[in-house]
Amino acid sequence: MLEQRLSRRYWHLIGHRTELLADNDFLRLNWADGEIVLFNDHGNIVAFDNLCPHRGTRFFVDAHGNHPAHCAYHGWRFEHGTVHIPQPQRFAPCDLAKAKLNEFRVEWCADFMFIGVEPIMSLSEQLGETEQVLEEISFNIAGRHDFNQYEFECNWRIALENALEPYHIDMVHPNSLGTLRLEDGENEFHGVNSIWRAPVGNSRVDKQLRAMNRLFNIDYRYEGYQSLYIFPFAMLSSTYGYSYSLQNFFPSTNPERTHFTSRLLTAPVIPERLATAQSFFDSTAQVNRKVFDEDHQICKRIPTRALETHLTLADNEAKVRHFRESLAAISGR
Numbered sequence: 001m002l003e004q005r006l007s008r009r010y011w012h013l014i015g016h017r018t019e020l021l022a023d024n025d026f027l028r029l030n031w032a033d034g035e036i037v038l039f040n041d042h043g044n045i046v047a048f049d050n051l052c053p054h055r056g057t058r059f060f061v062d063a064h065g066n067h068p069a070h071c072a073y074h075g076w077r078f079e080h081g082t083v084h085i086p087q088p089q090r091f092a093p094c095d096l097a098k099a100k101l102n103e104f105r106v107e108w109c110a111d112f113m114f115i116g117v118e119p120i121m122s123l124s125e126q127l128g129e130t131e132q133v134l135e136e137i138s139f140n141i142a143g144r145h146d147f148n149q150y151e152f153e154c155n156w157r158i159a160l161e162n163a164l165e166p167y168h169i170d171m172v173h174p175n176s177l178g179t180l181r182l183e184d185g186e187n188e189f190h191g192v193n194s195i196w197r198a199p200v201g202n203s204r205v206d207k208q209l210r211a212m213n214r215l216f217n218i219d220y221r222y223e224g225y226q227s228l229y230i231f232p233f234a235m236l237s238s239t240y241g242y243s244y245s246l247q248n249f250f251p252s253t254n255p256e257r258t259h260f261t262s263r264l265l266t267a268p269v270i271p272e273r274l275a276t277a278q279s280f281f282d283s284t285a286q287v288n289r290k291v292f293d294e295d296h297q298i299c300k301r302i303p304t305r306a307l308e309t310h311l312t313l314a315d316n317e318a319k320v321r322h323f324r325e326s327l328a329a330i331s332g333r
Ligand code: FES
Pocket: 052, 053, 054, 055, 056, 057, 071, 072, 073, 074, 075, 076
């Protein structure tokens, strides 16, 4: 199955180091294979399926927070890379060496975290030239400001294709993203990944955004709107590099659902400007939530079977075509 192939054979952009700075910080996401937990184990970031190796109780129930990996059922706990078992003498006939977490592989692109199951290539190969852009962005992120997680009532490909094209912006986002009046801009294709960069066409808004630069301490930014598609399930988009919206569109076992998570990652702020920057981030987070809700409302009108039957694409849907070609190549392999 395509979804399984994509999940197992590719690396997945899953978070940023600044989201897991303290011991016991965790994040939890869903995908078709169950759950993915990212956890700070005394400075070492691990990723696993959230299941206790004893009898499979889920360690974490919240989407994010700070909590030790202690199982609420019989008290097994994971710490310093080891599973600690109370009363181990009770397990005499068992091989306790096998009682381990089911961990994912972890790779880093600078401070961006990727997980893998059995990836068929190195992370560098998979990212191609997007690697360098991601590295630059990574060093210009200081933390997370918003975390937004819910189910989209549509297939993951419909949600992702929507995120890949600006053709719908005026119709679906007239009072949110549409107010930037983004120009056509340019697409870049790097292997299975792609980048869209577009100038802000609303000169009044563009001027305001430029002026915000005095709040931040950043050495990399694109002057305008930039959206990276990191194959297969992640998007990273930003206006002027002041904050980045990291979105995951993970497949669900239900083909009519998508496990959606978006986070607002924010640039380092000049300390004296903190209060102004916080209210700027608040309003950015609010607008982003509105944009995703608008996207969700339109996506849930599209039945999954339309992916096979409705194939006409405009020139500003070129990234959708590229995405479909990548999937076709993988399905044919
Ligand atoms: S299931 Fe976790 S300790 Fe028993």
